[in-house]
Amino acid sequence: MRTNARRGSSGRTTTEEPVATTRTQRDPGSAPSMPKGLEPGDVIRDYRIAYRSRQVSTLARGEVMLGRAMFGIFGDGKEVAQVALARVFEPGDFRSGYYRDQTLMFALELLTVQQFFAQLYAHTDVEADPASAGRGMNAHFGTRLLDANGNWVSLTDSAQSSADSSPTGSQMPRLLGLAYASKLYRNLPELHDLTEFSRNGNEIAFGTIGNASCAEGVFWETVNAAGVMQVPMLLSVWDDGYGISVPNELQVTKSDISVLLQGFARTPGKSDGYELARVRGWDYSALLDTYARVSRVVRRDHVPGAVHVTELTQPQGHSTSGSHERYKSKERLEWEREHDCISRMRAWMIEQGIATSAQLDALEEEESTGVRAARDAAWNAYEDPIRAEAASVAGLLDELAPASGAAREKIEAMRDELQRRRDPLRRDVTAVARRALFVARNEDPSAGAALSEWLDALKPIDRDRYHTHLYAEGDDSALRVAANPPSYDEGAGEVDGYKVVNACFDAALKRDPRVLAFGEDVGKLGDVNQGFVDLQARYGELRVSDAGIRECTIVGQAIGLAMRGLRPIAEIQYLDYLLYALQILSDDLATLRYRTAGGQKAPVIVRTRGHRLVGVWHSGSPMGMVLHALRGMHVLVPRDMTRAAGFYNTLLQSGDPAIVVEVLNAYRVKERLPSNIGTMTVPLGVPEVLREGNDVTLVTYGACCPIAMEAARLLQESANVSVEVIDVQSLMPFDVHSMIVESLKKTSRVLFLDEDVPGGAGAFMMNEVLERQGGFHWLDAAPRSLTGAEHRPAYGRDGDYWSKPGVEDVCDAALALMRE
Numbered sequence: 001m002r003t004n005a006r007r008g009s010s011g012r013t014t015t016e017e018p019v020a021t022t023r024t025q026r027d028p029g030s031a032p033s034m035p036k037g038l039e040p041g042d043v044i045r046d047y048r049i050a051y052r053s054r055q056v057s058t059l060a061r062g063e064v065m066l067g068r069a070m071f072g073i074f075g076d077g078k079e080v081a082q083v084a085l086a087r088v089f090e091p092g093d094f095r096s097g098y099y100r101d102q103t104l105m106f107a108l109e110l111l112t113v114q115q116f117f118a119q120l121y122a123h124t125d126v127e128a129d130p131a132s133a134g135r136g137m138n139a140h141f142g143t144r145l146l147d148a149n150g151n152w153v154s155l156t157d158s159a160q161s162s163a164d165s166s167p168t169g170s171q172m173p174r175l176l177g178l179a180y181a182s183k184l185y186r187n188l189p190e191l192h193d194l195t196e197f198s199r200n201g202n203e204i205a206f207g208t209i210g211n212a213s214c215a216e217g218v219f220w221e222t223v224n225a226a227g228v229m230q231v232p233m234l235l236s237v238w239d240d241g242y243g244i245s246v247p248n249e250l251q252v253t254k255s256d257i258s259v260l261l262q263g264f265a266r267t268p269g270k271s272d273g274y275e276l277a278r279v280r281g282w283d284y285s286a287l288l289d290t291y292a293r294v295s296r297v298v299r300r301d302h303v304p305g306a307v308h309v310t311e312l313t314q315p316q317g318h319s320t321s322g323s324h325e326r327y328k329s330k331e332r333l334e335w336e337r338e339h340d341c342i343s344r345m346r347a348w349m350i351e352q353g354i355a356t357s358a359q360l361d362a363l364e365e366e367e368s369t370g371v372r373a374a375r376d377a378a379w380n381a382y383e384d385p386i387r388a389e390a391a392s393v394a395g396l397l398d399e400l401a402p403a404s405g406a407a408r409e410k411i412e413a414m415r416d417e418l419q420r421r422r423d424p425l426r427r428d429v430t431a432v433a434r435r436a437l438f439v440a441r442n443e444d445p446s447a448g449a450a451l452s453e454w455l456d457a458l459k460p461i462d463r464d465r466y467h468t469h470l471y472a473e474g475d476d477s478a479l480r481v482a483a484n485p486p487s488y489d490e491g492a493g494e495v496d497g498y499k500v501v502n503a504c505f506d507a508a509l510k511r512d513p514r515v516l517a518f519g520e521d522v523g524k525l526g527d528v529n530q531g532f533v534d535l536q537a538r539y540g541e542l543r544v545s546d547a548g549i550r551e552c553t554i555v556g557q558a559i560g561l562a563m564r565g566l567r568p569i570a571e572i573q574y575l576d577y578l579l580y581a582l583q584i585l586s587d588d589l590a591t592l593r594y595r596t597a598g599g600q601k602a603p604v605i606v607r608t609r610g611h612r613l614v615g616v617w618h619s620g621s622p623m624g625m626v627l628h629a630l631r632g633m634h635v636l637v638p639r640d641m642t643r644a645a646g647f648y649n650t651l652l653q654s655g656d657p658a659i660v661v662e663v664l665n666a667y668r669v670k671e672r673l674p675s676n677i678g679t680m681t682v683p684l685g686v687p688e689v690l691r692e693g694n695d696v697t698l699v700t701y702g703a704c705c706p707i708a709m710e711a712a713r714l715l716q717e718s719a720n721v722s723v724e725v726i727d728v729q730s731l732m733p734f735d736v737h738s739m740i741v742e743s744l745k746k747t748s749r750v751l752f753l754d755e756d757v758p759g760g761a762g763a764f765m766m767n768e769v770l771e772r773q774g775g776f777h778w779l780d781a782a783p784r785s786l787t788g789a790e791h792r793p794a795y796g797r798d799g800d801y802w803s804k805p806g807v808e809d810v811c812d813a814a815l816a817l818m819r820e
Ligand SMILES: Cc1ncc(C[n+]2csc(CCOP(=O)(O)OP(=O)(O)O)c2C)c(N)n1
Pocket: 100, 166, 167, 168, 209, 210, 211, 212, 213, 214, 238, 240, 242, 243, 244, 318
């Protein structure tokens, strides 16, 4: 490995060229000097936090080795850069980062040591682990942006952190939106009153990312978009030379991210590009200078900045899984020891006369003791209730055993085994209780009653621990928005469908200054189907905007905006191209509320269009894929533009993210324009019966609705078969009042129709109706589904005919059902 040899021999990277570098190297002969604006006490505080954080890493690793936690990944080797970075944070600023940032979080007072350990143990109490209530992994940080009722707290009282996720680079798309929000808050006067979210857009969105994660596509997509949009984003790259075992040579061209970023550098006098810097991660005073300089420009001028922090180390290796001795050379390991940022900062402080060695020894002693105490407090808070549960179950097993006949010995063995466990897990306790009831099931039923009761009492508690907050549960829930049907002025004529959504968006933009829309061709053109036509001219380029071709960061832009209180409608031009954004929708947006146990939300509306057009890449209807990847979002499939408008109005009154798939070929179909277009709502999870019938229930949605209706007409006319056509409208949530099963009670036959692949959304609907709603009991014939072909559709109208179900297919399938 070239890096190893090079660093091992010279002790520094040979690629280190002065790339807009700010370095303060003290002349050994000169008088000791303090970093600008700091007192010795400030520096000592920074050292204290850095040292504390290192102790946390060391002890936390020990906890994993002891088996008290599953996995550990820590911020050792990155401490000094982070205390320096913390110095430029201001209230209202946001972080979007990754698992190395514990020191930054400590320094910003957004995390305590006890909370760090609580998360390591997966403590499910939100008070113990406010970032995730044990749901996120260790070192997945985040602040609580919502109160217990799901309402925003003031985000400008302190710095905030968006909630981390694990996929490398996935902090980047949302970072773009967090930064872009400042631009909107600064430049849209109608937002200036929203001071709980922003103070005139003065907030910076700070990103952190590892050197190796800069090899991800999403890194470059975000860096480019932030440069185009000129947003106040300040990105730090923590460069420790590796991504697990793979060195920079195999991650980025020329092994050096700041060399590559040079093309993004600002040219003085020009209004685009980045403020760049490069600084060594053990050089405290240079780090302070660099962050002070770059953040000043970013905050004042709304220019993106990037700081490449080099020469960082990993004293304990990448994580608790595996050891870095396996892939780093002796020389490299020696180099890392020499460049340990904490030892260097300590030496520098002594050299500068900021503290004496004895003072620092005492400080370190204090911190070691403090971290131990916090660890123990976290452990006891986590484990004591579980021990108490184990004791209760052991007592109940004591009672059960004598009444369990042949199972007695087995149950006593289980009890003994449970009592022997020093640090029982909650699952151990519950599993033993359930197993004991299982083995004793044939004995006197009253014997197990107490244990059963104990388990039953636990069910709602375990639901709270593990199953809440996938969707909003309070006033924010879209399910609470009442239906408000469209009404029509007398004599209201018909218009092209696109004019219906256009009127809806017009009303929303007028009503609420937080609503904004963007996407490819959304601004000037008003989207490729004219849903936003004329609205940029009416509301300005910041409210209705064009975006580059970058689906993933269009979604990220929306996530960050929504996290800062805005109401973005992000457009993905065609459903087929959602795939580029699917990862971030799935990993970040759809998990956000769940992974923070209700601490954060991003009510993003993704607007797209699909079903039926032409060919392999323009006619997809991969609704199964969407449903399977996006639990945590609502998935809505309106058959026409009036229904679409109703869904937008519903969603804008609620706090969950959603995707609305409009029907591509409905924009030119005539619809009447509702007179209440700005207020009408379509409720989520409520299907609509489009045609009543007695023989077959036909369950479908979207572009298949007109096909179903035409088939139903033909079947009645030519075969005297009466078909009940139900438009599901809302796939997630799905038929919350179980209306469809009521139709099955009447018809005893069901056909599920859609354009997805076999086993896709059709299978999902079948599962919902037959299993969850109990529809199976009412059937006299085997349930059927009629789907698209397994392949993507062939091109052209004929390709479409043979790739997707049509009217004749529906007629055949219904007749076959009738013949059974
Ligand atoms: C998308 C994705 N791929 C792979 C991983 C597994 N993984 C976790 S951390 C990591 C290395 C990241 O290296 P770097 O960005 O340099 O950060 P560092 O850990 O060195 O600070 C990898 C490959 C992941 N979490 N996500």
